[in-house]
Amino acid sequence: MSEPITVLIVDDEAPARALVRELLADHPQFLVTGECANGYEAVRAVAEHQPDLLFLDIQMPKLDGFEVLELLERRPQVIFVTAYDEYAVRAFEVHAVDYLLKPFSATRFGEVVAHAEEMVRRGGASNMAAASAQVRRPLQRIAFREGGTIDVVPVQRIDYLEAQDDYVHVYSRGRKYVKQQPLGELEALLDGTRFLRVHRSYIVNLESLARVEPYAKDSRVAILKDGTRVPVSRAGYERLREML
Amino acid sequence: MHPVLTDRGRLALYLLGWVMLAVLLALLVLEPGRSGLPGAVLLTLPPTLVYAFVCLAAWYPVRAMPLQRARTGPLLATHTVAAIILGGAWVMVLGIWARFLGAPLTPARTAAFFVTGALLYLLAVALHYLLAGLEHARRIETREIEVKMLAREAELKALKAQLDPHFLFNSLNSISSLCGSNPASARTLTTLLAEYLRKSLRIGGAETITLSEELELVASYVAIERIRFGPRLELAQDIEEAVRTLRVPPLLLQPLVENAVKHGVGQLLEGGVVHITAAREGGQIRISVENPCDPDRVPQEGEGIGLANARRRVEMFDGRMEIADRPDHFRVTLSLPT
Numbered sequence: 001m002s003e004p005i006t007v008l009i010v011d012d013e014a015p016a017r018a019l020v021r022e023l024l025a026d027h028p029q030f031l032v033t034g035e036c037a038n039g040y041e042a043v044r045a046v047a048e049h050q051p052d053l054l055f056l057d058i059q060m061p062k063l064d065g066f067e068v069l070e071l072l073e074r075r076p077q078v079i080f081v082t083a084y085d086e087y088a089v090r091a092f093e094v095h096a097v098d099y100l101l102k103p104f105s106a107t108r109f110g111e112v113v114a115h116a117e118e119m120v121r122r123g124g125a126s127n128m129a130a131a132s133a134q135v136r137r138p139l140q141r142i143a144f145r146e147g148g149t150i151d152v153v154p155v156q157r158i159d160y161l162e163a164q165d166d167y168v169h170v171y172s173r174g175r176k177y178v179k180q181q182p183l184g185e186l187e188a189l190l191d192g193t194r195f196l197r198v199h200r201s202y203i204v205n206l207e208s209l210a211r212v213e214p215y216a217k218d219s220r221v222a223i224l225k226d227g228t229r230v231p232v233s234r235a236g237y238e239r240l241r242e243m244l
Numbered sequence: 245m246h247p248v249l250t251d252r253g254r255l256a257l258y259l260l261g262w263v264m265l266a267v268l269l270a271l272l273v274l275e276p277g278r279s280g281l282p283g284a285v286l287l288t289l290p291p292t293l294v295y296a297f298v299c300l301a302a303w304y305p306v307r308a309m310p311l312q313r314a315r316t317g318p319l320l321a322t323h324t325v326a327a328i329i330l331g332g333a334w335v336m337v338l339g340i341w342a343r344f345l346g347a348p349l350t351p352a353r354t355a356a357f358f359v360t361g362a363l364l365y366l367l368a369v370a371l372h373y374l375l376a377g378l379e380h381a382r383r384i385e386t387r388e389i390e391v392k393m394l395a396r397e398a399e400l401k402a403l404k405a406q407l408d409p410h411f412l413f414n415s416l417n418s419i420s421s422l423c424g425s426n427p428a429s430a431r432t433l434t435t436l437l438a439e440y441l442r443k444s445l446r447i448g449g450a451e452t453i454t455l456s457e458e459l460e461l462v463a464s465y466v467a468i469e470r471i472r473f474g475p476r477l478e479l480a481q482d483i484e485e486a487v488r489t490l491r492v493p494p495l496l497l498q499p500l501v502e503n504a505v506k507h508g509v510g511q512l513l514e515g516g517v518v519h520i521t522a523a524r525e526g527g528q529i530r531i532s533v534e535n536p537c538d539p540d541r542v543p544q545e546g547e548g549i550g551l552a553n554a555r556r557r558v559e560m561f562d563g564r565m566e567i568a569d570r571p572d573h574f575r576v577t578l579s580l581p582t
Contacts, residue, residue: 012510013414013472019421038513059410061511062538083413102417140542154542 004031005120008049010042010068011035011057011081016102020055020081023109029117039063040150043071051076052120053097058082062152067143069094071150077119079112138191142170144177151177155190159208160230163201174226196243198222198236212240246303247375259296266292269360273353287345291338295361298330299368306372310380323369331362394560395451408502411468412437418472433471440464444495452491455522455529459483462501462520469505476515477505484523490582492529493561496554500533500576503550508535508574524582528563532577539571551576 007030011017017035024030033049036042054076058065080091083102091099098112144151162169163183170177198204208224215221220232248254270284335358342349422430443461466479509516516536558565563580
């Protein structure tokens with residue numbers, strides 16, 4: 001008998017979690033190591049228990065299922081469980097094992113977990129990190145994780161973004177958030193009518209922009225509403241002029 | 245627009261009536277030994293036709309003084325004066341025409357024609373009042389149909405929004421879950437769901453319902469959601485006893501509560517209380533739905549479909565809807581005439 005497959009169930013509805021747990025009882029190769037009622041708990045529990053498989057609801061308070069995945073460093077196999085059929089394409093894009101539509105039958109559940117077992121036994125954690133970045137456009141909010149704390153910032157509140165090596169510093173209302181992601185990747189996800197790359201290392205929220213001033217010969221500086229100064233390259237200034 | 249001049253059929257009918265009147269008048273003036281019927285018709289017809297058009301002018305005072313609103317005194321005075329003036333004008337034209345034909349009117353005839361002219365004008369006035377009445381009735385009928393259609397459409401929309409498929413699927417999933425672990429609860433939930441659906445359908449078809457009927461629907465909805473959300477969701481009600489029996493448009497409150505659950509309390513880790521208040525204020529009934537919400541939520545651009553729908557419906561019933569959208573709090577207040 002091989003090692004049991006460890007499972008984490010994430011759903012904000014208790015009856016929905018109970019159903020998955022109950023149906024899993026018929027499949028002894030799976031071992032439920034925890035249940036989470038929201039995305040925050042899920043991110044922490046995955047880090048702590050390192051489960052092989054995640055049953056993941058999509059519509060949850062604060063962090064939705066996709067945001068949970070984005071914040072995970074090591075990603076288990078995922079089965080989405082939801083009443084919404086409109087996320088199926090996105091689920092496919094983040095390489096989910098399958099997509100269970102509530103309510104589902106025991107037969108369908110059996111097929112899905114058999115598939116999941118095969119995936120887990122074959123390849124360990126899936127590689128979804130790169131894929132998830134391409135899915136959503138435009139991004140509505142960004143989730144950050146720093147140690148044990150998780151922050152979710154609506155993009156409207158972002159003033160500007162700054163590239164720092166492999167990280168992006170995101171400034172919102174005087175606070176700085178850090179995300180490990182190339183600036184170009186984030187740029188592609190943001191709403192292009194609201195966010196503009198004014199410099200190789202900077203993206204500015206146009207709604208936070210107060211004015212642009214000449215700085216030195218051939219270079220300019222953007223002054224944000226809170227007084228922050230952000231360098232603007234020549235190409236960036238061209239884009240800005242086109243936009244406004 | 246003039247109801248006779250704008251319709252050829254009506255104009256033809258109107259003129260035909262006057263031709264018959266002219267012939268009638270000719271028969272009355274017919275005297276043995278004179279030029280006979282053709283001569284008499286020659287005398288009466290042209291002035292009568294001219295007079296027919298003059299009498300169309302009755303439309304304007306009729307329109308200015310509708311029977312429903314004008315007071316009897318001024319009404320009678322206006323039309324009597326008009327009748328005398330027009331009767332005089334008519335008898336003058338007739339006299340000139342008779343002299344032109346070489347047979348001037350006798351004084352007795354002149355008097356008789358004057359009275360006839362005045363009476364004919366009054367007849368025209370009566371006819372125009374009749375037409376105005378018909379027109380008025382038709383307009384009211386069209387407007388009533390329009391209002392009814394709008395209301396129907398709104399109700400259908402509300403009903404459609406009501407039966408949110410995700411709500412239904414999630415509830416069915418809960419039932420499926422409870423079947424194994426807690427069959428008694430599964431039965432309770434099935435009953436609640438059936439009750440909720442039945443009430444929605446019945447209420448949705450009614451013109452108005454009492455506030456307490458709507459509140460019952462809200463209570464079933466929350467009872468179902470509570471099985472899913474658990475103790476995270478609470479409902480508090482602060483309803484003035486006297487307003488419970490007041491009649492309100494159906495399915496107005498329920499979507500607001502659903503909104504408060506889905507986008508408010510449902511998005512909070514620790515949950516919260518949806519608070520409904522209803523009280524009479526002046527001649528109005530004020531109902532508010534209030535809920536805590538996540539300050540980090542993605543700000544909505546404009547109103548969601550649910551709220552926009554509610555606003556349209558409230559305005560259709562001459563009410564008002566106000567939204568107080570604060571970072572950690574959301575409140576919708578409806579004011580409806582009682």
